[in-house]
Amino acid sequence: MSSFVRRGPSLYTHAMPPIASILLAAACGFASSATATCEPTPLQEERSTHLGLYLGTVDSLVRPVAVAFGPAGETPRALWVAEVGDAATPAGLRALDGVNQSLGGKTRTVRTLQRRGVGVLQTPSGIAVDGAGVVFATDIEAHALWQFDGTGAAVRLAGRGAALGEVLFPTDVDVLSDATGAARMLVVADSGNDRVQVYDMSTKTWSAVAPHGLRSPLAACFYRDARDPKAAVRIAACDGVHHCIRTVAVDGTDPGRFSDWGPFPSFVSTPSGISAMDGLLFVADQENHRVQAFDPNKKDALAYRFGIHAIRPGDGESTLHYPTGIAIEGDGAVLALVEPLDDRIQVFGRAEGAVPKEDPTRAGLGPPSAHFGRVASASGQFLATVSPESHRVQIHDLRNDRPVKIADLFGFGDRLGMMRGPAGVWLDDDGRSLIATDSGSSRLTRVTLKTKPEDTLKQQPDLAIFEDALRLDALDIPESMRPQRESAWVRTIPGPVCALEVDGARFIAVLDLANNAVLVLDDALSLVGVLAPAGIGTLTGITRSSHGTLLVGTTTPPTDEAARSGRVVELSLDGKLLRTLGVGVLTRPLGLTMRDRRLFASDPTRDRIEVFDWPEDDAEPILHAGGFGSRGLGRKEFHDPSALCVLGDGRLVVIDYGNHRGQTFDAEGNFSAGFGSRLYVAPLRVETK
Amino acid sequence: MMHSTMKEQTNRAAPRCRVPLTATCGPWQIVSTLLLVLLAGCGGDGNEAPEDTGASAAPTAPKSGPPAGFQRATSSRETFDFTIVPDGGEIPLNEPFSLTVELFDHDTGKPLTDYDLATIDARMPAHGHGMKHDVELARQPDGTFRAEGLLFHMIGHWEIHLDVTRGPKIERAQTSVNLKF
Numbered sequence: 114m115s116s117f118v119r120r121g122p123s124l125y126t127h128a129m130p131p132i133a134s135i136l137l138a139a140a141c142g143f144a145s146s147a148t149a150t151c152e153p154t155p156l157q158e159e160r161s162t163h164l165g166l167y168l169g170t171v172d173s174l175v176r177p178v179a180v181a182f183g184p185a186g187e188t189p190r191a192l193w194v195a196e197v198g199d200a201a202t203p204a205g206l207r208a209l210d211g212v213n214q215s216l217g218g219k220t221r222t223v224r225t226l227q228r229r230g231v232g233v234l235q236t237p238s239g240i241a242v243d244g245a246g247v248v249f250a251t252d253i254e255a256h257a258l259w260q261f262d263g264t265g266a267a268v269r270l271a272g273r274g275a276a277l278g279e280v281l282f283p284t285d286v287d288v289l290s291d292a293t294g295a296a297r298m299l300v301v302a303d304s305g306n307d308r309v310q311v312y313d314m315s316t317k318t319w320s321a322v323a324p325h326g327l328r329s330p331l332a333a334c335f336y337r338d339a340r341d342p343k344a345a346v347r348i349a350a351c352d353g354v355h356h357c358i359r360t361v362a363v364d365g366t367d368p369g370r371f372s373d374w375g376p377f378p379s380f381v382s383t384p385s386g387i388s389a390m391d392g393l394l395f396v397a398d399q400e401n402h403r404v405q406a407f408d409p410n411k412k413d414a415l416a417y418r419f420g421i422h423a424i425r426p427g428d429g430e431s432t433l434h435y436p437t438g439i440a441i442e443g444d445g446a447v448l449a450l451v452e453p454l455d456d457r458i459q460v461f462g463r464a465e466g467a468v469p470k471e472d473p474t475r476a477g478l479g480p481p482s483a484h485f486g487r488v489a490s491a492s493g494q495f496l497a498t499v500s501p502e503s504h505r506v507q508i509h510d511l512r513n514d515r516p517v518k519i520a521d522l523f524g525f526g527d528r529l530g531m532m533r534g535p536a537g538v539w540l541d542d543d544g545r546s547l548i549a550t551d552s553g554s555s556r557l558t559r560v561t562l563k564t565k566p567e568d569t570l571k572q573q574p575d576l577a578i579f580e581d582a583l584r585l586d587a588l589d590i591p592e593s594m595r596p597q598r599e600s601a602w603v604r605t606i607p608g609p610v611c612a613l614e615v616d617g618a619r620f621i622a623v624l625d626l627a628n629n630a631v632l633v634l635d636d637a638l639s640l641v642g643v644l645a646p647a648g649i650g651t652l653t654g655i656t657r658s659s660h661g662t663l664l665v666g667t668t669t670p671p672t673d674e675a676a677r678s679g680r681v682v683e684l685s686l687d688g689k690l691l692r693t694l695g696v697g698v699l700t701r702p703l704g705l706t707m708r709d710r711r712l713f714a715s716d717p718t719r720d721r722i723e724v725f726d727w728p729e730d731d732a733e734p735i736l737h738a739g740g741f742g743s744r745g746l747g748r749k750e751f752h753d754p755s756a757l758c759v760l761g762d763g764r765l766v767v768i769d770y771g772n773h774r775g776q777t778f779d780a781e782g783n784f785s786a787g788f789g790s791r792l793y794v795a796p797l798r799v800e801t802k
Numbered sequence: 803m804m805h806s807t808m809k810e811q812t813n814r815a816a817p818r819c820r821v822p823l824t825a826t827c828g829p830w831q832i833v834s835t836l837l838l839v840l841l842a843g844c845g846g847d848g849n850e851a852p853e854d855t856g857a858s859a860a861p862t863a864p865k866s867g868p869p870a871g872f873q874r875a876t877s878s879r880e881t882f883d884f885t886i887v888p889d890g891g892e893i894p895l896n897e898p899f900s901l902t903v904e905l906f907d908h909d910t911g912k913p914l915t916d917y918d919l920a921t922i923d924a925r926m927p928a929h930g931h932g933m934k935h936d937v938e939l940a941r942q943p944d945g946t947f948r949a950e951g952l953l954f955h956m957i958g959h960w961e962i963h964l965d966v967t968r969g970p971k972i973e974r975a976q977t978s979v980n981l982k983f
Binding site for chain 2: 521585
């Protein structure tokens with residue numbers, strides 16, 4: 114029989130930076146074994162090869178984020194996949210047959226054996242399967258851990274909160290099975306609470322394990338030293354803020370750490386999935402686009418790595434593109450790697466020969482050329498974007514026909530002027546003022562840009578003066594300001610931000626993603642209000658209107674009666690819900706921008722931009738003026754369109770996130786230009802229709 | 803031979819012209835502040851690019867003025883000021899050095915007391931890096947601070963950042979140094 118091994122992934126939420134994935138594999142890793150002692154099998158002893166040989170690709174998935182090997186009905190070693198879904202396909206789990214060493218061919222759509230969690234899960238983020246076929250899944254949007262038995266019956270093991278046994282933005286789950294294959298213990302990456310939690314299935318008790326310094330774990334797994342069969346089971350967790358791997362005994366003792374943030378071999382950038390095999394920890398190194406295998410018992414922990422960054426759209430066959438979840442089959446013969454943006458899983462087997470040596474010609478390479486993150490803002494002559502790889506805010510000069518990057522702001526760290534996870538940007542005051550939010554440090558930072566419109570266009574490395582900052586999770590929010598809800602108020606995790614002026618006074622509005630509320634600050638960075646209308650749903654984006662109000666994108670989960678739906682709500686600064694628009698049109702509005710009386714809203718799950726016109730008379734309804742976009746690489750085609758900005762001359766900028774580029778359109782909606790440093794821009798230069 | 807040129811720099815974009823010190827400051831501080839305000843150009847843009855102004859404080863400081871290498875800056879929200887004086891009057895190139903730092907309440911000019919944490923750091927914005935290690939800001943019995951072991955390992959424009967944390971808020975004052983051969 115098989116055992117499990119799992120893992121999973123991560124998932125990105127639309128507004129937060131990659132709170133991504135997860136993973137891992139089961140307990141002792143290997144095999145079936147049936148016992149937790151994990152004796153090496155003859156196969157393992159004979160095996161002198163390494164994982165990394167490309168076997169094939171499973172495609173036609175719908176935003177897969179996590180994977181795990183385990184039984185599904187009569188099939189002992191199915192590949193379970195957690196899919197976020199899209200506007201037409203609900204979120205859920207499904208078991209695939211045929212993902213093994215015989216997976217020939219470059220791509221293959223394999224057979225679906227079973228589905229679970231459909232109608233229960235909102236946004237799955239991690240998955241694990243025990244040896245008996247019981248499936249466990251985390252839900253990052255509903256803040257829950259679920260158990261699905263062989264009949265599909267669902268039991269919620271943990272819900273939203275910060276107390277023991279509660280989770281906040283859980284990103285991963287792993288299972289340790291006993292000799293019968295039944296789950297003995299679970300480990301959950303509880304990212305919003307900066308800890309991992311262990312659930313004892315027999316006693317139904319929880320314990321928190323927080324290795325010193327652990328922040329926002331993106332993945333976790335059980336592992337054991339393969340050279341010592343009597344070694345105690347340990348836990349490995351991917352630290353999403355410090356970008357390293359932390360290890361600890363199940364009882365919380367003997368903490369360890371290896372790796373650090375960076376592009377070079379043995380470093381990681383947003384480690385989003387982890388799985389154990391043969392005493393090695395395999396890490397899906399998301400923003401370095403590779404898998405690295407580490408020996409946690411060695412000072413120089415990197416054993417080997419495989420996968421290189423995909424450059425062209427659709428590149429595969431061991432070239433990787435933002436890999437998140439990872440799972441290794443119980444006998445260690447097959448490794449599955451999830452790439453959500455490409456809706457696929459690449460499958461790797463054992464390669465012959467010695468473990469590959471590091472290629473010295475690649476060891477000194479820097480990070481890949483910049484991608485665009487999901488947030489952006491424009492004002493005056495500047496456009497501000499976020500670089501996921503470098504964790505910096507990039508300033509582009511707009512005085513050419515295409516944006517030209519002139520400065521990188523912030524750096525990776527904790528000091529004022531540094532960031533752990535850029536989550537929102539807002540440019541204002543003709544490009545002189547920048548506000549940025551950092552989910553990793555729960556911080557809002559204000560920056561003055563030394564704008565000089567009369568200067569020639571050139572690099573300006575000293576463009577920014579960092580003024581001040583506010584620790585949002587240290588704000589003393591009085592009980593009277595907090596919304597009356599059943600769910601507990603928890604530590605603030607900031608997301609997108611905007612600023613506005615009302616009656617001559619300046620305010621800043623920040624999405625609190627952990628509490629689904631809008632925090633309103635005055636110019637002294639003092640909290641003046643918390644906006645959280647009842648039933649507002651999950652917050653996704655924010656901008657200001659042209660008339661002194663806030664426009665907030667929200668989404669509600671699917672129900673038995675209705676699919677997932679999105680909308681934009683208009684709020685006054687005193688918290689009144691003024692209008693709701695986009696119902697029946699939007700699914701998950703993320704990017705919002707308004708100029709004059711026209712609102713543009715991006716809908717990544719539908720690859721569209723929708724347009725709404727405000728009436729001159731407030732008594733009249735808001736008009737849905739239409740929209741444009743579909744999935745693709747051509748003009749007016751997108752892959753997860755995210756941030757939107759309207760420039761001073763009326764052009765609309767669309768950050769085409771999944772295609773790693775931007776597109777601009779004139780005021781009439783005609784394609785104007787594409788920009789970005791990657792080959793994904795090339796298709797825009799020719800007519801595609 | 804290298805030397806450092808320095809100028810007062812604040813975080814505020816708006817021009818200012820004022821002498822924020824009170825009688826609690828020593829007379830050399832008042833004189834030096836007046837001098838630096840004049841050198842910076844009263845009413846000018848305090849955030850100008852860090853070109854060499856030739857305002858080398860060290861060799862031109864009058865006997866009755868501040869110590870050589872003295873610099874003063876006001877924080878972004880104008881709640882505190884800081885002064886620094888490098889040991890020996892100059893910031894050397896690629897050699898460890900120490901600073902004496904004083905913090906003042908901007909409105910009263912009295913030593914700053916209402917803060918939770920004060921830190922010092924230095925960075926080269928044009929290069930995207932800072933010093934090779936962190937430096938602590940240690941409070942002395944007389945109320946001043948000492949920062950020891952700073953090392954500017956390259957020529958060029960360095961920014962010195964003084965960050966003060968009060969509750970959830972962090973506020974910065976900064977000045978700059980242009981190191982030359």
